[in-house]
Amino acid sequence: MGVLRIRKQIMWSDLPEHLMERILEFLPVDCFFRFRAVCKTWNTLFSSQHFNSIARNSHPFLILCPSNTQLPSLIYSFFTHTWRTISLSFIPHELHCPINFRGSASGQLLADISANFWFGYNSPTLFVCNPLTQTCSVLPEMASVSRIMGKAILPVGNKMDEYTVMVVGMSSTGTVVVEAYNSTTKAWKVADTIPDVVIRNENVFFFKGSLFGMTASGGIMAYNIEQGNTTIMAMPTADTHNLWARLVCCKSGVFVVGAIEENYCLQGVFMWKLVFEKMGEEDYKWEEIGKMPSSVCEEFRKSSNSNWFECVGVGDKICFRAHESMEILVYDVSKSSWNWLPMFPADLRYVSMRCLPLEIMPTTKFS
Template sequence: MVFGIGIGESNWSRDLMTQLVRMGEDGGRQVGYFGGGGSRNTSPIGQRVGSRNVSPSKQKVIKTKPRGFDEETMAKFAKTPNPDVQMEDDIWAMLPEDLLNEILAWVPPFMIFRLRSVCKRWNSILLDNGFLKFHSQVPSHGPCLLTFGKNSQNQTPQCSVFSLPLKQWYRIPFTFLPQWAISLVGSSGGLVCFSGFDGSSFKTLICNPLTQTCRILPTMHHNQQRQLTMIVDRKQKSFKIIAANDLYADQSLPIEVYDSKTNKWSLHQKMPAVNLCSSKMAFCESRLYLETLSPLGLMMYGLDTGYWEHIPAKFPRSLLDGYLIPGTKKQLFLVGRVGLYSTLQSMKIWELDHVKMMWVEVTRMPPRYFRALLRLSAERFECFGQNNLILFTSWNQGRGLLYDVDKKVWSWIVGCALQLYNSQVCFYEPRFDAPIY
């Protein structure tokens, strides 16, 4: 935690404006840990800004787009203030509380930890209901990648977050987690879900990395390793955990759903015995989709209806392995390698046509990216997505390749070799107002 440094109340408003203006100028500065910043003068995308002495009218303004700021607003915001203008402490010290909270609510979450060192008042900002109210109303900071792993020396949990809008890595302390074997399940609405064994039984826990809070959920009816997915409803301030069958389960188990409103697990219908459920599933618009074997196909469980339904959509030919990826609203994607006689040819992305009940090819990974990501045919890769963003990671190379479905753009995640190597990864939306209860 970062504590106040005793700055007088007469200076906190001036420091606010100074900090905000500086963030407009060098908001992309590398921050290693919460509460501390690097000293290099870099632009948000890591390029050096020239030091030529040019007039302000000819000086190039680098436009960025942090939370909710349009480009025109940001361009004006990033201009260096006139050094001749004197900011009166007595005037800025009377900044209304609501206005201050609204300003801070627009600051990227990772920058809040830097601002908390300004004064005692700001150090307790995360406990201020006024700030949390404004924070819940502003747009999302944008997608981030969260990596989780263990330190090779002392086996302590390590977590890093890559902000796609800021193009920077941040380290989050995870010492608040229980000291037992856990693995990353996924993230939704600012919460992160883990599962594992505490030495005697299977456990599921929920945490908010920004507020450093954690809670262990009640035990399921069938207490064994299950495939889990999490859904957060921000409007209702609640979340659900869905537990489905595992590929190698020795018995057919019913779906179990945890509801944070009741703090209980409820039993749902079993999957039809004629199908063997695989470990790959996706949740879209109250529907849980699962790949099946015997025969190879797709099953859908309606969380609101409580019934299973077979989706008669034949999988693409020559599909070697595939992942179900949820998109926006009802969109469902299938991502997988295609090949012939164990010779890999390409990686493709399909979208399910809900009307014709067939997989429609969306795109194919360019050969140069495919060769760089998967050098060997047997090399393992992982794939997951959120909000029409799909990330590919190669298990033993530490590479991250991002595909934007809407923009149809492929791009490498910069500086991720150490963070992605032998780590569990998921998309993450940083929010202070995501409660664990």
């Protein structure tokens, strides 16, 4: 037995680095950080440029978070095609209910707790948690924003514990401002004042240097962080008046998903991509990239008793989940194809479960 154990150790140590990286790719997402702590060699592999590239490009994850953090969350790996449960019970007890998960970046989840959960623009408690390292940081009060309209979390460089939280909101003087929180300085700073525009109280997305959000008047705001300028874009249209839309951002770009309903019944789903180019006085256009096939739409409609659904961008994919459904439909933007994910491993039909992408950035140094 001792000889066999020594032989196994020699076989592992003799493996070429690229094969070791390939083996480590198959680790479940919640094992990344535990295995990195084994030794400096393994940590170096996780921190290598090659593995970091693989983790970003080939390991998109979808996480489903319930508002009650005592219940398990679910993570789906598009690489291994499997669901796993992960706990968020490490979030402090006073932050437990209700929690609204708003975005993700660098393995971190941005969430808030609002006293006026259904109707208010009031400023909630913002916090950032990492389900892999089981850490949670409550952000300090903002310097100027008194009523939040939209929020996003952005990665900074390649370090998992560095991020920026951007908030668009109303100041006490009635102006709309953009305020940024830096995880390194642990402080808020007013980034800019933007034209009078009301953002719908939902996600704001970051893509190629700009924040995107849907306005209350039915348009889309694009705020360029570096230049400090704001563009209000018209929504794409379909040949129907019974259309409601969602803004989605993924690796491939910014999209609008439009749902057509009739008599409160889902009839069809269209998708448009935002294309940036000079067109006379305009520098953008909407390009229709696809429509949910009738057979798929019928199947999707049967997966829930409601016409409401959420959609989120993960890697090159757009994921659709109907209200309280255990089934998730995926549109692959790069392949223009539709498919269903495997069913959840348990009956977890949470009304307030939120789908979010979870990007893994295994670049924190070993200590």
